[in-house]
Amino acid sequence: MFFIKDSSRRKESEKQMKYIEFTVLVEDSAQLEMIEAILLMMGITDSVVNDPQDIRELLEKKNSYDWDYVDASVQELAHMRPSITIYRKTTEKDSILLTQLSRRLKEQFPLCEIKKTIVCDEDWKDKWKDYFKPVKVTDHLVVKPTWESYKSAEGELVIEIDPGMAFGTGTHETTSLCMELLEKYMKKADSVLDVGCGSGILAIAAGLLGAEKVLGIEIDPVAVEIGKSNVTRNGLDETVQVIYGDLTKGVDFQADIVVANLMADLVKILSKDVARHLKPGGIYLSSGILSELAEEVSCAIEECGFQIAEVRVKGEWCAIAARPKRAKFV
Numbered sequence: 001m002f003f004i005k006d007s008s009r010r011k012e013s014e015k016q017m018k019y020i021e022f023t024v025l026v027e028d029s030a031q032l033e034m035i036e037a038i039l040l041m042m043g044i045t046d047s048v049v050n051d052p053q054d055i056r057e058l059l060e061k062k063n064s065y066d067w068d069y070v071d072a073s074v075q076e077l078a079h080m081r082p083s084i085t086i087y088r089k090t091t092e093k094d095s096i097l098l099t100q101l102s103r104r105l106k107e108q109f110p111l112c113e114i115k116k117t118i119v120c121d122e123d124w125k126d127k128w129k130d131y132f133k134p135v136k137v138t139d140h141l142v143v144k145p146t147w148e149s150y151k152s153a154e155g156e157l158v159i160e161i162d163p164g165m166a167f168g169t170g171t172h173e174t175t176s177l178c179m180e181l182l183e184k185y186m187k188k189a190d191s192v193l194d195v196g197c198g199s200g201i202l203a204i205a206a207g208l209l210g211a212e213k214v215l216g217i218e219i220d221p222v223a224v225e226i227g228k229s230n231v232t233r234n235g236l237d238e239t240v241q242v243i244y245g246d247l248t249k250g251v252d253f254q255a256d257i258v259v260a261n262l263m264a265d266l267v268k269i270l271s272k273d274v275a276r277h278l279k280p281g282g283i284y285l286s287s288g289i290l291s292e293l294a295e296e297v298s299c300a301i302e303e304c305g306f307q308i309a310e311v312r313v314k315g316e317w318c319a320i321a322a323r324p325k326r327a328k329f330v
Contacts, residue, residue, distance in 0.1 A: 217245045
């Protein structure tokens, strides 16, 4: 029997970095800060903290706009043990460091549980990218992650996107609903205001569809930088601008279309401000709304001087198109 060595596979595996995943589980969330202090004293600055108390506080929903929907998997985290995880290389130096850390933690926290596992960076770094593939979202708009190849068909407009830490890949129902409504209602040379633009995907979609001017507003500075990078990546710097800001403060941009893919309570809160930024005859597109809240949010939008033109539902989510009441439907 002959055996053939697969050198290509061996070389590929050699490229994969191996790490030690070091996790400390404790009995009390209060111990997490003390462990973080120990890590810092030992020169370890990067750690992942899993504190179920944070989840429990989130589930209390102290503000009405905190969230509309919490997945069951998140709720399960509220009952897990508090923990801190760090990753170190599989070098002798790092192994010695972790041995010293284990001894110190056991002396100070006798009831703590320590787990060490060897993992490949492929197991955890950028693993989510495996599930983000090119997808045709509307009749013309295709969303393509930067790391994937795609041959566009005639008439397709391809959005190159790297969401990084910002929301917006086009695969979520709320984003795809907004893109469908943008494609339906937007006319070439329209001006578009994207409130809470995240990765910039909707602002970019508007630019590719022919908008003359697009302004994306975002209160998360990290998302602002991601959005700007994606705009440049799509060659839309002359058309699309992404800024750090708040719709309710110091923004005087007037738009033919305002799109707000947020969440139900924020949509209700911001609708009165949207009216000030919408040109006569313009249209307001909102999403991030659970379909069961469609009527409630529609009523709130109408109270702010709008007339509902359309409610579009996809799965558990919906999007609402509305016009100022003085405008006639086209």
